[in-house]
Amino acid sequence: MIAKIIYGQTCTGTLNYVFGKEGMQILGYGNTFSQSISPKFFASVLYFQGQRNSTKNRYAHISLNLPRGEHVDDRTFYKISEEYMKNMGFGNQPYVVVRHNDTKHEHVHIVTTTVKEDGKVLEIFNSHKRSMAIRQHLEKKYGLTPAPTKKQTSQLPIYRLPEEQFGTEAEKGTKYYLQDVLNSINQKYKVRSFDELARLVKRYHIEVRQTKSETGRIGVAYGLNNQNGYKTRFINGSEVHRGLSGPKLQKVFDVHSKSKLLPMYRKRLLKQIETTYDLFQIIRPHDLEAVLKEYQDIDIKLDIKEDVMEGYTIYDKSRYVFKARELGKNIRMQNRMEIFGQGNEPTQINIESKQFGLEVQKTIKEALTTSYLKSPKQSGLLSEHIGNMQFKDIVPNLLASERYQFLERFIPRNQRVEFRKAMENEFPMVRKKMYEQETKKEKETLEKKFKLIGKVLEKGIFNVGTEKGSIRLLFQALGVKYHDNQLSFTQSDKYIVPVNLGNLTFPKEMEKYVSSGFVRQNHLMLEMLSEQSSENSSKLTASAIFLPMIFPKLYDRMNPDYKKQYESVALGSYIKNAERMHAPFEKSAKDYIALFNAKGFYFVRGEKGFEVKSIYTDNKTSCILPKRTSQYPGSIPDLATTLQGQRPLIKKLVEEGRNKLENLWAGNLMERGLYDKFAYMLTIENVHPNLHREVVQHHMDNGLRKYMNQVIERKTSMQQNRLLKQGVYAINSLLGGRGKKTEEVYNGFKDEFTNWSKYKVQCVRLFI
Template identity: 70%
Template sequence: MIAKLIYGDTCQGIMKYVLGKEGMRILGYGNIFSQNIAPKFFENVLHFQGQRNATKNRYVHISLNLPHGEHLDDKTFLKISEEYMENMGYGEQPYVVVRHTDTEHEHVHIVTTNVKEDGQVLGIFNSHRRSMATRQHLERKYGLSLAPTTKQKSQLPIYRLPELQFGMDAEKGTKYYLQDVLNSINQKYKVRSFEELERLVKPYHIEIKRTKNESGRIGVKYGLDNQKGYRTNFINGSEVHRNLSGSKLQRVFDIHSKSKLLPMQRKRLLKQIETTYGLFKTIRPHDLIDVFKGYQDIDVKLDKKGDVIEGYTIFDKSRYVFRARELGKNVRMQNRLDIFGNREEPTQIDTESRQFRLEVQKVIKEALTTSYLKSQKQQGLLSEYIMTINFSDIVPSLKASKKHSFLERYIPKDKRTEFRKAVEKIFPIVRERLYIVETKKEKVALQDKVNLIGKVLKNKIFDIGTEQGSVRLLFQVLGVKYRNEQLSYTNSDRHTIPVKLGKLAFPEAMENYVSSSFVRQNHLMLEMLSERSSESGPKLTATAMFLPMIFPKLYKRLNPEYRKQYDSLALSAYIKDAERMHAPFEKSAKDYIAFFNAKGFYFVKGEEGLKIKSIYTGNDSSHALSKRTNLYLSSVSDLTRVFQKQKPIIQELLEEGRNNLKNLWAGHLMERGMYDKFAFMLTAEKVYPNLHREMVQHHMDNGLRESVNVASARYSNIQQNRMLRKGVYAVSSLLGGSGKKTEEMYNGFKDELTDWSKYKGKSRGVSF
């Protein structure tokens, strides 16, 4: 089901369209004293209530659209509409639900107002996000087909193209079809001119005419030509929508054209195209789409006139649309006959080109790094690892590489064997270069760690010292060790830096490995605490919230003056991440509050607005919500009563002992689909997630139930459990790493999280 919302300052045109369609049926009214009133009477009620406030978004036009072939009877469609309005916050507003039968897919229109009876405006914050969550909820409840939730890269679908029976009236279907397409195009692309807009809307049968009055004011008119003998009159842009008038569009075009980023994007794109040309000996024009997409991840469309390809248009990731000819003469197909001259010759890479040699080096470097990250026994640093492996060791990574597959696809068949030999021949050279580069990086990174340790000790962020050897805790969480008055990496002695601390009282048996992703987050956190600033450097992720769980011995020694700062930074990072995870389920501001309550977070009113606190941080610690979120939550009419309902929820979590970060971590794993790791925590450690019931049910239906049953069945196999445990408290790049490759490492601390001895000889299972 697809839901669309359009806001406006008048309702007459909307009502004429909704009620004037042939074959329309009024399914029902909302919050009107009778279901037998005349449509004109309802229109007057809606008009006068909307006029009680001067906001531009007085009225709302909503359409709920089923996919082709899906059917609902009137009673069910009305019920779905009523639930949609209730969840969207319009439950107490007057509205009408009208069913149309003029298209192949079934749909209803709902018209209401944002203005309440007292003249106040409803809070419509996050309306499109709430609509998505409400739609998904109704799809699950009524067994409807699921609509896509991710951004579509394909061309905009034409949901409703007006047919001949719509007539010539601007208030009929033509106007709303134009709204749909033009608004979507302007949101998807940074259009810079009317000429560009004309090209973009042409596939949707929309024609554009520009006008200019005596005073020089720019105007625009829109019309439809569906190529079936049906053409509409041209409609003034301001009649289609106030933001689609000529003058307003021209202002938007000027902003996009004068952007300081535009020259940078054009220069970057030009370099990418020239690099692509430098790699190929010949390119068949019809292969250009695949070549650009596979090599540079650039979306292009061929410009054709009849059967002749005249050039291509680039739909850039910056949302700008460029024609090849505007980027430079040298990239036009007509000016590069050396590549495009023989249009029947197959597309082939130039194996003698400098660019090809560079690409071969890149795929080898990528394979070396990938094989290191995926190695089961990851011993030593990358610089040490790559000098111990042979070419055969990286062959699996090469075969799995998209870049390698792309190169091999366009290399002439008679040269593929030669290509494989060339890759093997150049392998030692690339390995040596990577060794030198990584060695330099590792030395710099180690020095950065030493400098950070000095700042932390100087500022007394933790209550640690050298007398009892507690400074080792700081060394361990930064991935370094101290030996013979030198600091080196935990898993390598290759690089050392002298640090005169004398002989320290360290335990003989020391744990020597920590998940690198947590080390990175801990490094960022300590940099922020030592600089007393959260604005500089890379941003923390939600992982920062769990540092006291992974490094309990160190964070128990965090000095009080820094504890509050840490709590604020961790809360801020986690909340931003949680808001994104809640979005598909969040139907209202009450849901926003309920989802955080279930996780152990609660809201309080402060002098400067609303704040959020948690059961995992100190009572004095809080995070101030943004102005927009303040307004969003304040739109709840009974907010004080809703806040009072938080108390028993939070109290229950505390009484059950679920104020442990492990409970939050279990929910964190579940939200990211890491079901095997969560299943291990549940079966082996009896750790239950702090997560809202609705979300738990979603994940249960999405594969969690099967993972839990499998984990329970194999619980008695100690070897398998050891493998599971190695991943449970590790964080991959998905949760805050570099984002390049998945990396999971074992936290070797034998604290309460990883003490296997308490389960030795026991067998326990949990099922749902």
């Protein structure tokens, strides 16, 4: 199902279209005193309520569209519409649901107002993001086909007969279609002129005509012509939508045209395209789209008119659209006939070119780095790994490289042996250069760590010292070690920094090695705290909140003042990530709060807006939401009740012992799709995720259930099987299963070694 929302200042034209369509059916009215009112009476009610406020977005026009071939009856479609409106925040507003049958896919139109009876405007935030979450919820609840995740090209709907249509027909379906397409184009691209707009909408069969009044006012009109018998008269832009009038669009075009970033985008594209030309000896014109996409990730469209190729149009990631001739004469295909004028000769790379040599070097560097990162026994530094590698050692990584495969594809067969030989000949020089670069970088990194340790000790961020060797905790958390008055990397003695600390008493066994990712996050966090600067806060990820779990003994010794700063910053980093993860499930502002509550976070209202606190940090620590974000939960009608309702949920998590970072980490693993690591925590370590029921169900359906099945089917020990089955049963109880019936759902996990009755008491029910 696809849901579309358009906000507007008037509703007359929309209602005329919705009620005027031939064969339309009114499925029902929402929040009106009777279901027997006339369309005219409803229009008056909606109009007068909407006029109680001067906001430009007074009215909302929503369409819910099923894919072709899918059918639901009128009663069900109205029920779906009711639920959609309730979740979107329009539940108490007057609205009408009208079903149309003029297209090959079944759909309804819903018209309502954003103005409440008291004249205030509904505080509807994130409406398009929430609409997607509601749509997904309704698709699952009613068994509807999910909307496609990839963008598709809209096709012109045929409103009646495939013959020329004029007059009032253009005022109905055509106007809505024009709004839909033109608004989408202006959101997707930074259009700079009416001519450019005309080119972009041409494939949608829309024609753009500029007009000029007697006073010199620039206007615009739109019409449809699919060159197949369907044609409309031109409609003034202001009649289609207030934002699509000539003057309004011209202002937008002027802003886009005068952007200071525009020259930079042109320069980047010019360099990328010239680099591509330098690499190739021949490019068959029709291959240029694929070559630029794969080599430079540039989207282009060839401009072909009557079988004559006139050039190409570039659809840049900056949302600007450029003609090739805008970037420079030298990249026009007509001016590079030595590359494009070879008839039907196959596209091929010039192995004698300088650019080819650079690509060979990049490919070898990539293979050397990949071989280090994917090494099962990653020991030592990258420079040490590079120094020990031979060409034969990186061949598997070379062959798997996308860059290598791209180069080989466009090298003539009779030159491929020479290509591979060039790789081998270039390897020693690339290895030497890369070794020197990494050596310099690693030396600088160790010196930075040494200086950071000094700052941390000087500021007293942690209560560590030389007595009892507690300073080792700081060393380990930064990926370094101390021995014989020397500081070096944990995994290598290649570089040293003299540090005269004397003989320190370290335990015989240090803590387990931790990933470089957590060491890097800890380094960034300590830099920020020691320098009292927020410069590194943007580099911190959600994993920053888990540092006390990874380095528990160190963070237990943290100075209370610095701990408060750390927790506040870590909370902010986690919340930003969580908001992105919650998007597919967040149907309303209440869901926004509920999804965080399930993870152990709760909201309080303070003088500066909403503050977020957690069960994993001190209750005095909080992170203040940005002003715009605070307005979102602030729009909840019964906000006081909602905030009060957090208490029992949070209290239960704490009572169940679910206020440990391990519980949050287990949920993080599930959200990231790392089901193998999650299964280990669930079954072996008996750690359960703090996640909302709906999120857990999504991951169970998305592959977690299948993964657990596959693991259990493998030949494992009896004890492992029992633990895995306990984990699966625990997840089922998490989703609300009960008793014998629930057990039978999972009878595929039974075997002769397992008696489920023994383990039911061991399964922890998760609070969601």
